[in-house]
Amino acid sequence: MALVDDEARRAEGLRAMRIAMGVRPASGRRLSGTAGELADYEKAGVELFTVAELYGFDAVSRLGYVAAHTTRAHIASGILQLYTRTPTLLAMTAAGLDDVSDGRFELGIGTSGPQVIEGFHGVPFDAPVARTREAIEICRQVWRREQPLEYQGSHYTVPLPPGAGTGLGKPLKLIDHPFRDRIPITVAAIGPRNVELTAELAEGWVPPFYVPEKAADVWGASLRGGFARRDPALGPLDVHVGASVAIGDDVAQLRDLDRPVRALYIGGMGARGRNFYNDLAGWFGYPDAAARIQDLYLSGKKKEAEAAVPDDLLVKTSLIGPEGHVLDRLSALAESGVTTLTVRPVAPDHAGRLRLLERLRGLLNRL
Numbered sequence: 001m002a003l004v005d006d007e008a009r010r011a012e013g014l015r016a017m018r019i020a021m022g023v024r025p026a027s028g029r030r031l032s033g034t035a036g037e038l039a040d041y042e043k044a045g046v047e048l049f050t051v052a053e054l055y056g057f058d059a060v061s062r063l064g065y066v067a068a069h070t071t072r073a074h075i076a077s078g079i080l081q082l083y084t085r086t087p088t089l090l091a092m093t094a095a096g097l098d099d100v101s102d103g104r105f106e107l108g109i110g111t112s113g114p115q116v117i118e119g120f121h122g123v124p125f126d127a128p129v130a131r132t133r134e135a136i137e138i139c140r141q142v143w144r145r146e147q148p149l150e151y152q153g154s155h156y157t158v159p160l161p162p163g164a165g166t167g168l169g170k171p172l173k174l175i176d177h178p179f180r181d182r183i184p185i186t187v188a189a190i191g192p193r194n195v196e197l198t199a200e201l202a203e204g205w206v207p208p209f210y211v212p213e214k215a216a217d218v219w220g221a222s223l224r225g226g227f228a229r230r231d232p233a234l235g236p237l238d239v240h241v242g243a244s245v246a247i248g249d250d251v252a253q254l255r256d257l258d259r260p261v262r263a264l265y266i267g268g269m270g271a272r273g274r275n276f277y278n279d280l281a282g283w284f285g286y287p288d289a290a291a292r293i294q295d296l297y298l299s300g301k302k303k304e305a306e307a308a309v310p311d312d313l314l315v316k317t318s319l320i321g322p323e324g325h326v327l328d329r330l331s332a333l334a335e336s337g338v339t340t341l342t343v344r345p346v347a348p349d350h351a352g353r354l355r356l357l358e359r360l361r362g363l364l365n366r367l
Helices: 006-012 031-043 059-068 087-100 128-144 192-201 212-227 252-268 276-283 287-298 302-307 311-316 323-336 350-365
Strands: 018-022 046-051 074-077 105-110 185-188 204-206 238-247 319-321 340-345
Touching: 018 350, 031 046, 031 059, 031 350, 046 059, 046 340, 059 074, 059 087, 087 105, 087 128, 105 128, 105 204, 128 185, 128 192, 185 192, 192 204, 192 212, 212 276, 212 323, 238 252, 238 323, 238 350, 252 276, 252 287, 252 302, 252 311, 252 319, 276 287, 287 302, 319 323, 323 350, 340 350
Parallel strands: 018 046, 018 340, 046 074, 074 105, 105 185, 185 204, 204 238, 238 319, 238 340
Antiparallel strands: none
8 A cells, every 4th residue: 555645646747766875984984985985876876865863973064075075966864853953053054055065955854762862962852743843844934034034833932032031032034045945854753643744744754664565554544644734835755765785596694784773773762661663663563572672672682682673574674685576675665655765785895885776776667
């Protein structure tokens, strides 16, 4: 079952699935050592480079570097965490990156979770859905520059009202004229209310991991609710899904490389009763495994937690296997509405990664 309405996609002439890649140098390497590789990936068909932030280096600095070393591919934050920046700073940052990239930037935002927001940034994790809505609305007002910014929300009020500060604040308009007054916004969302909001307001959506056969059961109602209020000017929702890629008759064991990150998120990214990724694994049909992974991970048994990740989940969330299998998985992703595929080519060297990208592009052309 498709997540995105087929008629709407045809009416808007939605492009074929595009290939994206995350930019994160391997341990011990500097980003400056990858400039030539970025150009090669772009030539091999990568249409979008994303830069994550997590609790490492900031994404903005690296996005500027990627923009300077690419020419056609879009660049995206994947993601900037809402609680770490004011909505106006998000808007300013996005406008700046869109300017230095000549209109190639896509603003990826999300709330992250309490473990990072409260544990690393030291600010309360509250009202994630409402804050996402208000941040999107403020960003778009800033970019349009129709009038000095005034916004009255439940969580953000600009300027500060009387009694909330010195009283000297006044409405201001962004000084610079943005390259575009509509920068695409992509939201990382898991829960029903946040996914519904994303379908209503955003150009794109990033689920954390994705089983196409189950996606409509998990998110279909939320997406339909959001689409019912969606402005047609936004166009169809761009659905971003990530997957490791290896193509061959003897590569199945490479799926095990995904075990550590699956165990980390399902088991360790949050507390008992407050782990969105653990919830998602349950919704996808693995509730017992999700509970066991969490028990093991929170007990310090990380390797055992990794071993408890179901093989079936690894198969369905990766693109690793013989060519026919990978083509079948691509078909399932396309049929469910995926439009941007963020890949991690699993190969021992740069040349091998390029060959995988070229093979993947050929398979996508066969869909």
